[in-house]
Amino acid sequence: MKEEIIIAGFGGQGVLSMGKILAYSAIMQDLEVTWMPSYGPEMRGGTANVCVIISDRKISSPIITTYDTAIILNQQSLDKFEKSVKSGGLLIYDPSGITRMPERTDITVCSIDAIEVAAELGNAKVYNMAVLGAYLKTKPSLKMENVVKGLEKSIPSRYKDLIEKNREAIEKGMERVKILSGK
Amino acid sequence: MAEKILMKGNEAIAVSAIRNGVDGYFGYPITPQSEVMETLMKEKPWETTGMVVLQAESEVSSINMVYGGASCGKKVMTSSSSPGISLMCEGISYIAGSELPCVIVNVMRGGPGLGTIQPSQSDYTQCVKGGGHGDYHCMVLAPASAQDMYDFVDWGFELAFKYRNPVIVLADGIIGQLMEKVELRPVKPRRTEEEILRVAPWATTGKPAGRERNIITSLSLDSTTQENFNKKLLAKYESIKENEVRFSEYMTDDAEYLFVAFGCSSRICEAATDILRQEGIKAGLLRPITLFPFPEKEIARLAGQVKSIMSIELNLGQMVEDVRLAANGRCPVGFYGRQGGIVFTPEEIAGEFKKFNNLK
Numbered sequence: 001m002k003e004e005i006i007i008a009g010f011g012g013q014g015v016l017s018m019g020k021i022l023a024y025s026a027i028m029q030d031l032e033v034t035w036m037p038s039y040g041p042e043m044r045g046g047t048a049n050v051c052v053i054i055s056d057r058k059i060s061s062p063i064i065t066t067y068d069t070a071i072i073l074n075q076q077s078l079d080k081f082e083k084s085v086k087s088g089g090l091l092i093y094d095p096s097g098i099t100r101m102p103e104r105t106d107i108t109v110c111s112i113d114a115i116e117v118a119a120e121l122g123n124a125k126v127y128n129m130a131v132l133g134a135y136l137k138t139k140p141s142l143k144m145e146n147v148v149k150g151l152e153k154s155i156p157s158r159y160k161d162l163i164e165k166n167r168e169a170i171e172k173g174m175e176r177v178k179i180l181s182g183k
Numbered sequence: 184m185a186e187k188i189l190m191k192g193n194e195a196i197a198v199s200a201i202r203n204g205v206d207g208y209f210g211y212p213i214t215p216q217s218e219v220m221e222t223l224m225k226e227k228p229w230e231t232t233g234m235v236v237l238q239a240e241s242e243v244s245s246i247n248m249v250y251g252g253a254s255c256g257k258k259v260m261t262s263s264s265s266p267g268i269s270l271m272c273e274g275i276s277y278i279a280g281s282e283l284p285c286v287i288v289n290v291m292r293g294g295p296g297l298g299t300i301q302p303s304q305s306d307y308t309q310c311v312k313g314g315g316h317g318d319y320h321c322m323v324l325a326p327a328s329a330q331d332m333y334d335f336v337d338w339g340f341e342l343a344f345k346y347r348n349p350v351i352v353l354a355d356g357i358i359g360q361l362m363e364k365v366e367l368r369p370v371k372p373r374r375t376e377e378e379i380l381r382v383a384p385w386a387t388t389g390k391p392a393g394r395e396r397n398i399i400t401s402l403s404l405d406s407t408t409q410e411n412f413n414k415k416l417l418a419k420y421e422s423i424k425e426n427e428v429r430f431s432e433y434m435t436d437d438a439e440y441l442f443v444a445f446g447c448s449s450r451i452c453e454a455a456t457d458i459l460r461q462e463g464i465k466a467g468l469l470r471p472i473t474l475f476p477f478p479e480k481e482i483a484r485l486a487g488q489v490k491s492i493m494s495i496e497l498n499l500g501q502m503v504e505d506v507r508l509a510a511n512g513r514c515p516v517g518f519y520g521r522q523g524g525i526v527f528t529p530e531e532i533a534g535e536f537k538k539f540n541n542l543k
Contacts, residue, residue, distance in 0.1 A: 020362065024189045027364050033189070035362035039215060039300070061454035062361050062447075065528050153189070 001031075001056045003141065004064050008049035008081055009073025009097065014128030017154065018071075019050035022132060025142050025150030026054040034062040047076055054141070071135055073097045092134050092177070108182030110138050117172045125162070126169035133173020144170075185366045192332040192358045195365050196262060196288055197222035199336040200234070204373040206257035207235040209248035211267060214300040215356040216290035219262045232373050242267040246274030246287075253283035254399040256379040256386025258340050262288035264356075265306050266297055268314070275349055276315025280401030282416075284343030284383075286336060287321070288352045290359035293524040301524020302356030304446060305498035310351045311474045311505075318413055320420050321351045322427065323474040325445040329363040337371070342427065344382055346419055353474060355497065357447040357526065423476050430478040431470045434460065438467025440540060441485050443506050444495040445471050447526070452495050454529035455536065464542060474502070479509035486510035491540055493517045495532055 005022070009015045016037055023033040037050045051067075053059050070081045072093040078100070085091050085107050092110045093102060102109050112134035118127040136142060147170065151163050190198065196219050200208055210220045220238060228234035239245035245261045252259035263271065268289045278285060291306045293299035311323050322342050324335045332354060339350040380388060387397050403409040433453050435441065440459075444452040449470035459466040469485060471478050486492060491514050494503035503518040510516050519535040521527045537543065 020189065023362060027187060027189055033362075033364060035189070036357065037360055039356070039360050060457070061451040061529050062357065063451055063526050063528055065530070 001054075001141065002059075003054045003068050003139070004066070005052045005054070005069040005071065006049055006064075006067045006081055006084075007052065007071040007073075008047070008077030011046045011048040013048075013073050014125070015048045015073065016050050018128040018132050019052045021129075021147075021150050021154045022135075022142075023052050023054070023150075024153045025147040028146040028149040028153070029142055031056055032059050034059050036062045047074070049077065049081075069135065069139060071131060072102075073131065075099050078102060090138060090182075092131070092138065094131065105181065108138070109180045110134060110177050111180055112173055112177045114173060117169055117176060121165060121169055121172070123162075123165055123169075126165050129166045129169035130173035130176070133170035133175075134177035136170065137174035137177050138179070185368070187364045187366050189362055190329055190365050191218055191360055191362050192326065192329045192354060193218035193290065193360070194222045195329045195333040196336060196352075197226065198365075198367070199333040200260060201226055201228040201232060202367065202370045203337045203340065204232065204258060204371045205234055205260055205336070205340070206373055207237070207248070207252045207259040208261065209237050209239050209245040209252070209259070210261050210263065211239055211242050211245050213264045213267045215292055215302070215359050216262050216264050216288065218359070219288065219290075234373065242270035243274065246271035246278075249285045249287070250274055250278050250281070250283065253278060253285045254281070254387050256383030256388055258284075258344075258374065260286040260288070260336070262290065264290045264292045264300075265294050265303070268306060268309070272309075272315040274315075275321065276313075276317050276319060277401045278349045279315070279319035279321065280317060281399050282347040282385075283349070283399065284340070284347055286339040286343060286350050286352060288354065291353065291355045293522065299524040300356070302360075302447065302526055303497050303522070303524060304355055304448065305501070305522070306353065307474065307496065307498060307501040310353050311477075311502075319416065320423075320475050321349045322346070322423060322476070323351045323353050325353050325472060325474050326358055327446050327449050327470065328358065329361060329365050332358060333365050334368070337368070346423060347385070348419065348423075353446070355446050356524070361447075427473060428476045428478050428480070429472040430481055431472060432481075433468040433470070434465075435467035435469060435485060437465055438485070438488065439465040439490050440467070440536070441489045441492045442466065442468045442495055442532075442536070443471070443482065443492060443502070444468065445474060445502065448495050448497060451527060451529055452532060455495075455532035458529055458533040459536065464537075466536065471502075477505050477509070479505070482506060482509035483511065483513065486513035486516075489514055491515045491517065493519060493536055493539055495527070496520045497526065498522060
C-alpha cells in the first residue's frame with residue numbers, strides 16, 4: 001500500500017498542519033510517512049502546499065509529481081494540480097475556494113463544504129479538520145483511533161482543549177463529504 | 184519500543200544535540216535551516232541539560248564561538264546554510280589547523296551568492312575539498328533522511344573527537360524541511376569536567392601544577408614545524424580514509440549500470456532505479472554516506488562490473504569529478520543535475536539515464 005497525496009491551498013488555511021496530522025496518524029498506525037512542504041518566501045494569503053506519502057514500505061523519493069489524491073482548497077491549486085492526479089485517483093475540493101469545477105472524468109471527485117462545518121462548530125481553526133474528515137471517509141485506510149492519537153501528537157499542549165473540537169470537525173467532515181463523480 | 188516522533192530534519196538536529204549531551208550551539212538564522220535554532224530555543228535545554236544556545240551576531244561570530252568552545256574540550260556545534268557556511272570558512276580552516284573537534288551542519292541552498300532558498304547540493308566542492316585556505320579536510324557526512332539528521336549529530340561528535348577534526352553534516356533543503364518518523368536513541372548526558380579531561384587531555388581546561396601548558400593555535404612561524412604539522416594532518420586523513428568510509432548500496436549485486444548519488448538525490452535515484460528495474464534494465468545505486476572519506480574503492484570495484492556510471496547531483500557536476508577519479512577509466516562516467524533549487528524527479532532521472540546509455 002502506498003498513497004501519494006498533495007494538499008494545496010492558501011497559507012493560513014491549515015494545509016501544512018492538516019498534512020502533519022495525517023502523517024502522524026499514519027505513524028500511529030505503524031506506517032512509513034514523508035511530509036514535504038513547498039517552502040519559500042511564503043506568507044499568509046499566499047499559496048501553500050504539502051506532499052504527504054503514506055506507505056507500508058520504506059519510502060524512497062519524497063519528491064513526487066503525480067498524486068493518488070489531491071486535496072484542493074483554492075482555485076490556483078486546482079489549476080495547478082488537477083492534471084497531476086493519477087487516472088483513477090481522487091480529488092477533494094472545497095467549493096467555496098474555487099470558481100470553476102474540476103473537469104477530469106477519469107478520477108473520483110468529491111466536495112466538502114468545510115467552511116460551513118467550521119461555522120457550525122463556531123471555530124474557523126477547525127476548517128482543515130473538516131477537510132481531513134472528508135478525506136478519511138473517502139479513503140478509509142486510517143483508523144479513527146489512530147487519527148485521534150495523531151491529533152494528540154500534533155497539537156501543542158497549550159491547545160489540548162481543542163482536540164475534542166478537531167475530532168468533532170473530522171466527524172462532521174466525514175458526514176458531509178459529497179461524492180460527485182467516479183466510483 | 185523506542186518512541187517515534189514525526190519531525191523535520193532540522194528539528195531532528197536540534198533534538199539530537201540536546202539528547203546527545205552537546206555543550207553548546209552557536210548559530211545565526213538562515214533559510215532553510217532556521218528550525219534548528221528555533222527548536223533549540225523552544226526546548227530551552229539550558230534549563231535541563233545546561234546546554235548553551237546562543238544566537239550570535241553573525242556566522243563569523245558563531246564559528247569563532249565554536250572555535251573557543253572546542254578549545255575547552257566541549258562538544259560544540261553550529262548550523263547554517265550555504266552563504267553562512269562561506270562566512271564560516273576562515274574559522275573552519277583555523278579549527279582544522281588547531282585540530283579541534285566540532286560539528287558544523289550545512290543545509291545547502293542554491294548559489295552562488297545569496298542564490299535561492301530552495302534545495303541544492305552545490306557546496307559539495309566547498310565542503311569536501313576545503314572551503315577555507317590551507318591543506319585541510321573536514322570529515323563530511325551526507326544525511327538522506329530525518330533519522331540520519333538525528334543520528335549523524337552523535338556520529339559526527341564521535342568522529343570529531345576521535346580524530347580531533349571538524350565534521351560537516353552536509354544536508355540540503357529537502358532533508359532539512361522533510362518531516363519523517365524519527366526514532367529517539369537513548370540519551371547521552373553531557374560530559375562531566377573529569378570526562379572532558381579524559382577524552383580531551385589537549386584541551387585548555389586550566390593548567391594544573393606539573394603539566395605542560397596546552398596550547399591551541401593554528402600559527403606556526405617555523406616552516407619545518409609547519410611542514411611536519413602538515414604531514415601529521417596527511418597521516419590523519421589517510422587513517423580516516425582507511426577506517427571511516429561509509430556507503431550504502433541498492434540493487435548493485437547484478438547491476439549493469441550504476442547511479443552514484445548522495446543525500447536527497449540518492450533517494451530520488453533509488454526510485455529511478457525501481458522504475459528502470461521494472462523495465463528490465465539492471466540499474467543499481469551507490470550512495471556515499473561519507474563524502475570525505477569518499478568510497479573510492481567501492482566505486483572502483485563497481486566500475487569494473489558495470490557498463491557505465493552516472494553521478495546525479497543538484498549542482499553543475501561536482502561529485503562527478505571524484506566518481507571519475509575513482510572509476511579511473513574503467514567505464515564511462517556521465518552526469519545529470521538540476522540547479523537553482525529545482526529538484527529532479529525519478530522519471531526525469533530514468534529518462535536522462537536512458538539518453539546517456541542509448542537505451543529505449
